[in-house]
Amino acid sequence: MRWLVAIICLAGSPAWAQAPQRVVTVNLCLDQIALRLAAPGQLVGLSYLSHDPRLSVLADRARAIAPVRAKVESILELRPDLVILDRDAHANLKRLVRKAGVPILEVPWASSLEDAEGLIARIGAALGREAESRAIIADMQEQRRQLSRPGPPTALAATLQANRGTAGKGSLMDELLHLSGYRNLAAELGIPAYGRLALESVLAGRPDLLVLDGSANANPARATEFVDHNALLALAGSTRLVSIPLKYTVCAGPENIEALKLLRETRR
Incomplete structure (x- = not known):
């Protein structure tokens, strides 16, 4: 005591x-x-x-x-x-x-x-x-031991959130991506933990994976319209999309394991 x-x-x-x-x-x-x-x-x-x-x-x-x-x-x-x-x-x-x-x-x-x-x-x-x-x-x-991909990250991933937000260097998502074998496009562009990532930068970066919350635009709004943006169609065929609900990454904790499971599935 x-x-x-x-x-x-x-x-x-x-x-x-x-x-x-x-x-x-x-x-x-x-x-x-x-x-x-x-x-x-x-x-x-x-x-x-x-x-x-x-x-x-x-x-x-x-x-x-x-x-x-x-x-x-x-x-x-x-x-x-x-x-x-x-x-x-x-x-x-x-x-x-x-x-x-x-x-x-x-x-x-x-x-x-x-x-x-x-x-x-x-x-x-x-x-x-x-x-x-x-x-x-x-x-x-x-x-975490079971879900982490051994070796340095090789593939490239980008994350998009409301208002073109992203998870950059030192963020929780940055860690989850690295554990799953992905480099973080936002971090490589020098974007800090909480920053913005333009759709143009995503298109130019040609990531292997695009992470977003697919349900974010269930009630359409300007902040989340990127989910259904036509520009993302340009990535079809070269980029995989994975929907990770915000509730799995908004806090650091046991719920992050669900995000790791979804990311692991994209590497198979």
Whole structure:
């Protein structure tokens, strides 16, 4: 228990002598981890985004738990004994929650599989669910070992997201592509983790694989019209398309294994 107390003290929160019984999270990615780790009834509030099946892989499970917005009233009415928050966000909210005497665990953003494993371990310790966290991490590592393609990446891939967004160098998708044996066109063009990639650049790059969320334009909008853009027809015959739902890559965590499985299928 001493190391659990140390973790919480380092986060700037009061220590407690036993596992919390009423936990709230207000961040989609933290929701996904807490849902996997928490004991029955231990989690009493999640961000409202966790109820959205387009973003949350555990939406069905999340709907049984109260949706919460990042407002102190919404959180305190659930009478939490622990609130888990992103370290780099909601400074005023944290101040108000602490003022109300509620312990807070601040955790860093996870942008890689290794980061996610560290986050799972840390939240598991805070919830008193160390065995569960170890099992999840071990499964992630084994699945990654089985799905990763050995050797340096050879084929070239490009990713397109809403508003011509892309996942560049150092992004989670960049890591998933490399594990699957693909070089990342955006990274090779010098685009950072979160940037934009013009359709013209995709056409000029002639990637072997184009990654997008095929359901993104189910409700047509300017931000997602690229999914059905005629220009992409020019890649037919030379480029494979794979649809990876956003919910598998929006957060670093066990759900990334589903993205790796879809990418692995493209190399067969």
